[in-house]
Amino acid sequence: MGNDRKYRMLFLNDEFRSMLRSGDPFDQLSAIEGRIFREVKGRKTLQFNLNGHSFFVKLHHGVGWREVFKNLFQLKMPILGAENEWQAIAKLKALGVDTMKSVAYGSRGWNPAKRQSFIVTEDLIETISLEDYCKSWKQSKPKFREKKQLIEKVAEISQLLHNGGVCHRDFYLCHFLLHQDKPNSDLDNTPKLSLIDLHRALIKRNLGQRWIVKDVAGLYFSAMDIGLTKADQLRFIRCYSKLDLRSALKDDGMFWTTVKNRAELMYKKLGSSN
Template identity: 50%
Template sequence: MELYLRGDIEQAWGDSDPFQEVEKLQGDIYRNKEGRVTLQTQINGKSFFVKIHRGIGWKEIFKNLLQLRLPIIGASNEFAAAEKLAALGVDTLTTAAFGKKGINPAKQHSFILTDDLSNTISLEDYCADWKNNPPSFAHKKALIALLAKVSRIMHGAGINHRDYYICHFLLEKNSLADLSSPQCYLIDLHRAQLRKKTPQRWAIKDIAGLYFSAMDIGLTKRDCLRFIKIYSGQASLKNLNVSFWRAVNDKALALYQKDHGQPSPCEKWW
């Protein structure tokens, strides 16, 4: 068994079994399927989000494996990814409690409780009208730089997200007082993978997903090249791994075609 309780949660639950306390939590349910429930809840008047994994069963595990997908069997990856990203200086989920018990992956019981990032707006919602009402150049440049930096740190540390879209970045509203210095939290880490080094194909998948999710907000080719330079850590575009970025571009364009049934409004980079 693995268990972590922050001081406020340890005090709230006392000597009770944390796994039983988690199951008593009630609130607004955001997801309840495939052995996982996600809900917003209150503990001593403070808002939290909790994900409870109750085991997905061998049938679901084999189904995922046959589809060449890694099954999500518990909260361990999300906990580990959040802790590592925070240690790297990336704004992300703050874990208040985590627990895991059971060896059988099909029946493993686990949970992760995180602080509610209440004063935020997803980048998907925040940028939705950019095409019609563009932001200032400095603000857009700052956000692009932030996402490129987070992506570079994450992949450089051996983490890939697997659900890497702008909707999974939450913009802190208080940071909008200074548009040149936005603050975003990276969330939904339950599918994240942690290794010593991020395989190129998974880095491509992440960046392509991020680009695909931002294709309707009015990005220009210059915006994309700015992201590429920062992510690559190159002062010039001459030394880029062009095959990597072609793969990112092609995958993002294909995702858009598949999802929207029409070509992307964004042009090819090369």
């Protein structure tokens, strides 16, 4: 493709290489028509259809020097575009965590403030967010086995993520998608959950505890109004810690107290996440 030299990185699967062969990939994707899901300064998320299949594209138009310097002054690495999500998807797959499937990615421009990039992922059809799926639990209790399986699966994903050096940074129930290939009221096997929205994910060799607290507290905050019992919370702790409950509370008691306090402070400041 003649435009390859403009790009710091360019990946297109066969379908998108064929679709975008006549021009610049970023420009063509910017002009595509579809349903806008989110649009903020410098970034747009759009759902569109191609050859009978649904996809999402995130277009990054450059964050500007003001955003770059603001993050640097706060001792944070600025997120310059789609590269962060591209890398996070690959990392989650390596860890064995179900997530989105990327089919196209490109980044052009060497000026970090003006860098343009895109990522295209397959639409995870026949899914529902855990936020939507669980919001009726407080009024209509789910089957014990179903709730137990979902708690254990979320704990497993959380543990894999953090042990693997990844902090999601927006770790809420709304970003867990439950695959509905079969009736969810009669889950016979371990449910399949995909973790999405990895735009801000942080990947480090050794993840500091403050990042883990941030994630787990955010998750707890988002689950505060779905009717979880004390036993449900303890089940999560046991599964996440991979220890018996007595050892988990003894060895990591301060950690779980910090998580609880932070989540309750979030709830006090922000109210219900549902």
